[in-house]
Amino acid sequence: MAVTDPLQIVPGGLATVATSALFDYLRDYVSREEVERIVIGEPRQANGEPSENMERVRQFVARWRKAMPQIPIEYYDERFTSVLAHQAMIDGGLGKKARRNKELVDEISATIILRDYMSARR
DSSP states (O other), rough: EEOOOOOOOOEEEEOOOOHHHHHHHHHHHHHHHHOEEEEEEEBTTSSSSSOOTTTHHHHHHHHHHHHHHTSSSEEEEOOOHHHHHHHHHHHHOOOOHHHTTHHHHHHHHHHHHHHHHHHHHO
């Protein structure tokens, strides 16, 4: 997961949360923090077709929209974010062991998704 500052200038990693705990984590988070919207990665294959994970993401989004309609949730293409996260880790000088940390890769990927979403909105 990633968040941005109140002025929506700088995105940064927040946490990595197990899929099974994500809904409750987000519901708790939005009760404590001011959240304008949630951006969720849209899993697609390289050719643009939905990936096998898309149905699970759709189910989560439908559940969120029903339970928390006051906080919109939007999809944003997540293709290649893991590759970009690994490259950022290499560029940052992280060793092979750190680059194998899936939680760190996921957090960096979330930050990339949020950064790209913010750039596209400007």
